[in-house]
Amino acid sequence: MTNPINDFYYLSKALTEVLTEKAEDSLTHILSDIGKFDAETRQRLQEFAQEVKARAEKAKQQSSNTDTTITVEANTEVDLQELLDELRAEIARLKAELNNYRQNNEDS
Missing domain, CATH: 1.20.5 (Single alpha-helices involved in coiled-coils or other helix-helix interfaces)
Structure with a gap:
């Protein structure tokens, strides 16, 4: 046993x-x-x-x-208003790219 x-x-x-x-x-x-x-x-x-x-x-x-x-x-003698509008558009485009970049990095 x-x-x-x-x-x-x-x-x-x-x-x-x-x-x-x-x-x-x-x-x-x-x-x-x-x-x-x-x-x-x-x-x-x-x-x-x-x-x-x-x-x-x-x-x-x-x-x-x-x-x-x-x-x-x-x-x-460029029109100043036209120049300002172009610069604002460029800033808006860069902000959109920056937001898109941030969102892509948050998803990763």
Whole structure:
């Protein structure tokens, strides 16, 4: 006959080993996921910063080009109201693009 105390000992020992292995696996997966998330977040932040810098540089270049254009047009007596309307339209377009960009990034 088998001893019930012996059976209980081996059963509890096996249960403890299995639970420990499962806990170790779960902890390993959690730490791995946290590491991946951290790396992906850093990469996204770096890409975001690069995109912001690129857009700022592009806007700066466009601004310097626009300044030259406005100066030339001002020397040729452009209608100021027409110029203001064009600038307002450009601002509205940029706002729409910015809102669209923000919405696309919120969905990601």
